[in-house]
Amino acid sequence: MIATSGSQNRGVNIAIFLVLCAGAFIAVAPLLYMASTALQGVAFVQPFPPRLLPESITFENFEQAFASRNFGRAMLNSALVAIATTVMVTTLAATTAYGFARFEFRAKKLIFAVLMVMIMIPGVVLLIPQFILAKNLGLLNSLPGLVLVYSAGPLAFNTFLLRGFFENLPRELEESAIIDGANPFTIFWRIMLPLAAPAISTVAVFSFLGAWDEYLLALNFLTDESLRTLPIAIANFRGQHSSNWGLVFAGSLTAVIPTILLFVFFQRYFIQGITTGSVRG
Amino acid sequence: MISNSIQQPRAATSSAPQQRTADRAKPYYRPYVPYLFIIPGLALYLLWSVYPLVYQLYISFFDWRIIPGQTSTFVGLANYQAVFADRTFWMAMSNTAVYAIVTVAGQMIIGLTLALLVNRVTIAKRLFRTIYYLPVVTSWVVVSFLFIYLFSPGDGGLINYVLVKLGVIAEPVSWLANSNTAWIAIYSLGIWKGMGWAMVIFLAALQGIPTELYEAAAIDGATEWQRIRYMTIPLIRRTIFFVLIALMIGGFQVFISVLLITGGGPLHRTEVALTHMFDEAFGDLHFGYGAALSYILAVVIVLVSLAQARLFGRGDQNLEY
DSSP, X not given: OOSSOHHHHHHXXXXXXXXXXXXXXXXXXXXXXXXXXXXXXXXXXXXXXXXXXXXXXXOHHHHHHHHSHHHHHHHHHHHHHHHHHHHHHXXXXXXXXXXXXXXXXXXXXXXHHHHHHHHHSOGGGGHHHHHXXXXXXXXXXXXXXXXXXXXXXXXXXXXXXXXXXXXXXXHHHHHHHHHTTOOHHHIIIXXXXXXXXXXXXXXXXXXXXXXXXXXXXXXXXXXXXXXXXXXXHHHHHSOSSOOOHHHHHHHHHHHHHHHHHHXXXXXXXXXXXXXXXXXXX | OHHHHHHOHHHHHHHHHHHHHHHHTOOSSOTTHHHHHHHHHHHHHIIIXXXXXXXXXXXXXXXXXXXXXOOOEEOTTHHHHHXXXXXXXXXXXXXXXXXXXXXXXXXXXXXXXXXXXXXXXXXXXXXXXXXXXXXXHSOHHHHHHHHHHHTOXXXXXXXXXXXXXXXXXXXXXXXXXXXXXXXXXXXXXXXXXXXXXXXXXXHHHHHTSOHHHHHHHHHTTOOHHHHIIIIIHHHTHHHHHXXXXXXXXXXXXXXXXXXXXXXXXSTTTTOOHHHHHHIIIIITOOHHHHHHHHHHHHHHHHHHHHHHHHHHHTTOSOOOO
């Protein structure tokens, strides 16, 4: 960098910049193509030549999507499930993590070790027993039932993440509060939780996204049409033989835009989560 | 405990140091308080993760009947024997392994290259990072449909159109009708969706390397390639290892893309472990078989991660600077 002359350096930098632009194009082109197809109107056959930007914009696919009775409902269901899951995961992971970080109790190390081993087991291999358990408990076809399963899955990892965060907070903070006579709940709620807000936000964005996008459990747990979530509704737009791709992608775009906005606005927390642990979006 | 220590002086002496520590760090909370914090979370986790893991082992020993009125019969290891005797299982497992290897290699090479390049530019760093990450936050269901559409047969499919224009292929290809070409679509989706994730982690690791090191190497006359090969790569060894394991674990769980793009067809040729499990359990209601298969897959995933940890484990640290 230093050894090369100035003009050569600039040439290299421009080349790198162009390569990165080409990469960025590959990353977004499929998404642009999806948006363009959704905005182009009914598309049972693909227009030739394909267009990355629509010739004219029409919202008829979106109108059709929302006119179908269950789509708006599916969106509402997804929003409810995702919000409830986020509240459950953040609350339970924060309290459990704080318990492990700041208190002493019997078998603490053993319980934590079990949680750490469980992190290695991928959730999707538990699909069968979770389904049978939900069936036996009468929790199939129930959104609260789905929220319970969604909340349990990421709990071990998020507890691990937040425990590390709580452990690194200085002890002096709570010591002075103890001298002032504060009880453990006040200390947790008034002092520790606000300090952990960035880490908890990280947990929250990933929990929300996970529940909003989840497909398999929803597919098997919910048979009642009025309970279906967004990914199921989108899959239903794709008929087996003749799909109106414009409609499929109008539904898809409706589901994807909130997640992209979430990512763009809360990027800090995403990057923090990705780089501190094995969270995958 | 008190009466115990009076009767048995030896026990009392052995517990004395503990007693002293307890006195020094005298808890300011009542003994039940920790449980109020941990029990709600642990109870939920126990019911929906730990118990299912044990319950699944139980199910795997039965010819499990889900339909009310039918009784499940204990069959011992018959489900496991059936899995190992099943040709589709072996095909699915080898497909899964190849998928993992191809997509992990692709994601790591592209992710690392992009990270090295983004680390070099001075403008639009964050913008590039944001754009490369967009496919990662897009749901698997949506991108699977999107790739079916991109790889549409006929000259209207975007991939066909571009490749014909570039002269790579002479005629439009029916990508998803044939397993070899269907894999290309499935692999590209896996790589395209995951490269941004690898890139973000690599970039964070690269940004942690002090710039003085590069300056020293440049003064010593090291070429760009030498610097990457002998300095950067060893410095971020631990990160590379972490990304490798995380992506491998993810690769073995490939599921929704295959389920929606080919459904494992034609003739099970694109079957992967989880689509096979899903078909057997939720399609044919062979829950015992599916449970056995899930267990085997879980063991394989854990073994692959442990094997990698052993193979590369000695370098389980980024080099110190």
